Amino acid sequence: MKMHDISFLSLRRRKAKTFFLVVGLVIATALVVTLIIVSKSISVSIAKNMDEFGANILVFPQSEELSLNYGGMNISGVSVGGKELRNEDAALIRTIKNKDNISIVSPKLVNVANVEGKNVLIVGINFNDEFRLKKWWKLDGSKPIQRNEIVIGADIKKQLNSGLKKDLKVRDKNYSVSAVLEPTGSQDDNVIFMDLAEAQVLFNKRNDLSLIEISALCYSCPIEEIVKQTSSKLPNAKVTAIRQTIESKMDAMHRFEHFSFGISLVILIISGLIVFANVSASVNDRTREIGIFRAVGFKQTHIIKIILLEVFVASVSAGLIGYVCGLLSSEIIIPIISMSKETAMQNDFNLLLLSTALSITVGFISSIYPAFRASRLDPTIALRSL
Amino acid sequence: MSFIEIKNIVKEYQSGGEKVKAVNNISLEIQQGDFVSVMGQSGSGKSTLLAMLGGLSHPTSGSVVTDDIDLFTLSSESLANFRREYLGFVFQSYQLIPYLTVLENTLLPLVPGGYSKKEQRDKAFSILDKLHLIGKTKRLTDELSGGEQQRVAIARALVNDPLIILADEPTGNLDSMISEEIMRIFTDLNNDGKTIIVVTHNEEMERFANRRIYLKDGKMEEVYNGCS
Numbered sequence: 001m002k003m004h005d006i007s008f009l010s011l012r013r014r015k016a017k018t019f020f021l022v023v024g025l026v027i028a029t030a031l032v033v034t035l036i037i038v039s040k041s042i043s044v045s046i047a048k049n050m051d052e053f054g055a056n057i058l059v060f061p062q063s064e065e066l067s068l069n070y071g072g073m074n075i076s077g078v079s080v081g082g083k084e085l086r087n088e089d090a091a092l093i094r095t096i097k098n099k100d101n102i103s104i105v106s107p108k109l110v111n112v113a114n115v116e117g118k119n120v121l122i123v124g125i126n127f128n129d130e131f132r133l134k135k136w137w138k139l140d141g142s143k144p145i146q147r148n149e150i151v152i153g154a155d156i157k158k159q160l161n162s163g164l165k166k167d168l169k170v171r172d173k174n175y176s177v178s179a180v181l182e183p184t185g186s187q188d189d190n191v192i193f194m195d196l197a198e199a200q201v202l203f204n205k206r207n208d209l210s211l212i213e214i215s216a217l218c219y220s221c222p223i224e225e226i227v228k229q230t231s232s233k234l235p236n237a238k239v240t241a242i243r244q245t246i247e248s249k250m251d252a253m254h255r256f257e258h259f260s261f262g263i264s265l266v267i268l269i270i271s272g273l274i275v276f277a278n279v280s281a282s283v284n285d286r287t288r289e290i291g292i293f294r295a296v297g298f299k300q301t302h303i304i305k306i307i308l309l310e311v312f313v314a315s316v317s318a319g320l321i322g323y324v325c326g327l328l329s330s331e332i333i334i335p336i337i338s339m340s341k342e343t344a345m346q347n348d349f350n351l352l353l354l355s356t357a358l359s360i361t362v363g364f365i366s367s368i369y370p371a372f373r374a375s376r377l378d379p380t381i382a383l384r385s386l
Numbered sequence: 387m388s389f390i391e392i393k394n395i396v397k398e399y400q401s402g403g404e405k406v407k408a409v410n411n412i413s414l415e416i417q418q419g420d421f422v423s424v425m426g427q428s429g430s431g432k433s434t435l436l437a438m439l440g441g442l443s444h445p446t447s448g449s450v451v452t453d454d455i456d457l458f459t460l461s462s463e464s465l466a467n468f469r470r471e472y473l474g475f476v477f478q479s480y481q482l483i484p485y486l487t488v489l490e491n492t493l494l495p496l497v498p499g500g501y502s503k504k505e506q507r508d509k510a511f512s513i514l515d516k517l518h519l520i521g522k523t524k525r526l527t528d529e530l531s532g533g534e535q536q537r538v539a540i541a542r543a544l545v546n547d548p549l550i551i552l553a554d555e556p557t558g559n560l561d562s563m564i565s566e567e568i569m570r571i572f573t574d575l576n577n578d579g580k581t582i583i584v585v586t587h588n589e590e591m592e593r594f595a596n597r598r599i600y601l602k603d604g605k606m607e608e609v610y611n612g613c614s
Contacts, residue, residue, distance in 0.1 A: 001490055001497055001506060013485035013526075292481045295442060296495040296542065297470025299463050379442040380434075 003302060007309040017282055018314060024278040025318030026325060028271030029359045032264060033326025033351060034333065039260030040346040041334050047253055048103075048217055055106065055133060055213035057227060059093070060238045061085050085209035089234050093214060096229035104133045104215035109196060111203045111210075113170050116160045121191045122170065124199025127151075133215055137188075140164065141179030147198040149178040153189040168192070171202055212237075268358075276366035283307060283370035291379045300375035307371040308364070315363030319356030326355065387454070388415035389581060390439065390550070395448030397434050397604075408434040409445070410604035416583070416597075418549070421576040423595035424585045431604040432585040433554050439583060440473055440552050441465045452550070470495055474543025478555035480535040482527040482542075488514070489523040492541045499546070513541045517571070533564035540571055551575060553584040557591055569594045 011018045061084050090107040109124035127144055131137060141164045144151060150168065157163055157180050167174045175194060183189055200206050216226045223241045231239045290303055327347060334343050397409040409431040416422055424432045437443035438450055441457045450457045452472060460468060474495075475481075482491045493510040501509070514520050517537045527535055536556060543551055553572065557565035565588070573594050576582045584595065592598050598610040 001493055001503070003497060006486075006497065009490065010485055288481070289483055292483060293494075294466070295440070295469065295475045295481070297466050297473075297546070298498055299466040301463070302466075302498055380437045 003305055004309055007306050007313065011310055011313055021278060021282055021314045022318045024275045025315055025359050025363055026322045028275050028362055029319055029322025029355045030325035030329060031267050031271055032358060033323055033355045034329045035264045035267060036351060037326060037330035037345060037347055038333050038337060041343055042338055043253060043256055044346050045338055045343040046256065055215050056223065056242050057214035057216055058240050058242065059212040059214065059230065059234060062236050062238050085212060085237060087207050087209065089237065090212050092233045093230055096233055098226050098229055101217045101226055102214060103217050104129055106130055106133050106213040107196060107209045109199045109205060109208060109210050115168055115170050118159065120156065122199060123191050123193050124196040125193055126196050133213060138182040139179040140182060144178045147195045148175050150175045151179045151181060151193040152177055153181050153191050154183040155189040156192060173202065272362050275362050279311060279363065279366040280370045283367060283374050287374060287377055290374045290377060294379035303375040304371045307367060307374065311363045311367040312360060315360040316356055319359030322359060323352050323355040389418035389453060390416040391451040393449045395438060395450065396446045397438060398446040407604045412606045416581065418581055419579055420597055421582045421595045422597045422599060423592045424583065424599045424601065425587060425592055426601035427587060430601040432601055436552050436554050436583065436585050440475060441469055470499060470546060472549050474546065474548040474551045476539050476543045476551065476553040476556045478558035480539045482535060482538055484528055487524050487526055488519055488538050491527055491538055492545055494542055495546045509545050513544050517541050532560050536560060536568055550581045555586055556584060557588060565591065
């Protein structure tokens with residue numbers, strides 16, 4: 001029999017005590033694993049939703065000319081010869097190294113046309129992309145299906161005395177209003193939106209684009225990197241990140257992460273104290289046994305080794321079990337908290353190592369003092385019979 | 387030079403804010419091969435004296451020198467080595483580890499000694515055979531009778547082949563027939579050259595010893611030498 005055999009025999013034959021020791025550590029580990037997975041999954045889900053909520057990168061043609069203005073954003077003049085953006089440029093954006101971080105690419109052609117005697121901004125868009133990009137848009141009517149169907153802003157409706165199902169003549173061509181945008185408080189209220197391809201034909205700018213709006217998932221990738229990669233793909237374009245949008249999103253995310261971290265820390269401390277009490281009680285229960293070991297010639301270091309090895313084995317087991325329990329409970333909790341079955345569980349192998357390391361650390365910290373105290377006990381007091 | 391030399395040993399305890407002398411200035415010499423019984427009423431200091439002889443408890447003052455080793459000048463680690471090499475303990479309530487089998491309990495003192503598994507088993511089986519426990523090696527100790535448990539405790543005390551056996555009320559929990567059997571084992575060990583020091587308050591048992599020491603209130607009152 002070797003020293004470690006005593007630890008293993010103790011764990012194996014004192015099943016109830018081993019069970020409670022492991023359960024205490026499993027609860028602590030599982031709680032932390034659950035918190036980490038849940039908060040990370042919810043963070044990623046929120047970040048993804050926030051990233052998709054409007055553009056965070058704009059691509060303009062390089063231009064020395066004065067710009068038109070759309071939505072508070074400067075748009076380069078449209079007649080700049082070879083420097084204009086093309087349809088292919090929008091496709092090229094999807095080929096950057098971090099293409100997986102590109103959520104929405106929404107190319108636009110902006111022009112001014114006289115409609116019913118008034119100069120109006122006409123924006124050609126891909127309706128499907130635009131509706132994904134502008135989740136706050138609410139339509140009175142239905143999404144355009146035909147190329148001759150358009151969406152008008154709330155102010156356009158008033159100014160042109162137009163409305164649903166009515167026709168508007170743009171450059172001598174009739175377009176049917178399939179939907180009116182509910183007021184947004186932005187320049188979208190003063191815009192007529194039509195199909196991009198139709199606008200390119202109408203304004204004789206086939207294949208040309210005025211700007212491209214990009215929604216990038218920047219939670220796991222620095223936005224500057226995406227901007228840099230896009231710029232290198234489109235050397236004739238000016239690629240700009242919308243700082244305010246990104247900073248506010250990141251600020252919100254950091255606040256959420258700090259909140260999660262705070263809760264995790266509190267739970268970890270409480271769990272640690274419970275485990276500490278449990279392990280201490282377990283070691284204290286063994287004072288008589290420790291007295292026997294000392295009486296038959298075991299050194300203090302032997303006693304510490306036996307106790308710590310037991311706690312180590314229990315901790316490693318608890319770390320692995322706690323990880324599995326954490327995964328299972330996360331799977332149940334995430335859909336409830338996120339109120340969506342689509343929120344993906346964020347798990348990686350490092351979490352298994354982390355949970356095991358955490359369990360060992362908590363077990364070790366909780367047992368080191370009782371183990372030292374036990375090893376220094378006067379054997380006669382420990383034995384109580386002498 | 388005596389094998390064990392106890393000089394002016396004192397052990398004080400704090401009890402309710404007062405200092406109580408459990409052992410009060412005892413001096414004693416024990417020769418190798420002696421069978422000593424330490425008698426006295428409860429609280430007379432017998433067990434405390436035994437604990438100091440075994441290096442389990444430090445005296446307030448005085449010294450214990452065994453085989454020229456001054457026990458209380460040793461470090462805690464060296465004292466553990468001393469106990470393993472020189473001493474075998476037998477206690478009234480057996481003090482066996484409940485989650486270990488008879489064999490595992492027996493070879494416990496060999497674990498820190500760096501013996502191979504085969505050496506450990508050979509030594510343990512040899513002792514268990516002498517004590518008629520060979521058929522019960524795989525049993526957990528709480529499955530045994532009191533007499534059997536005490537024999538396991540004796541086997542554990544002997545497995546290291548120590549020079550001295552210290553026994554604290556070894557028959558205290560046993561009936562008279564089993565007590566006789568246990569004391570005969572001690573006599574046999576004494577005949578083999580072991581020094582035996584037995585604490586007991588059972589006057590029936592003192593007849594096995596060739597030296598008898600009587601303690602009262604921590605002081606040594608009488609010493610008898612020679613068999614009765």
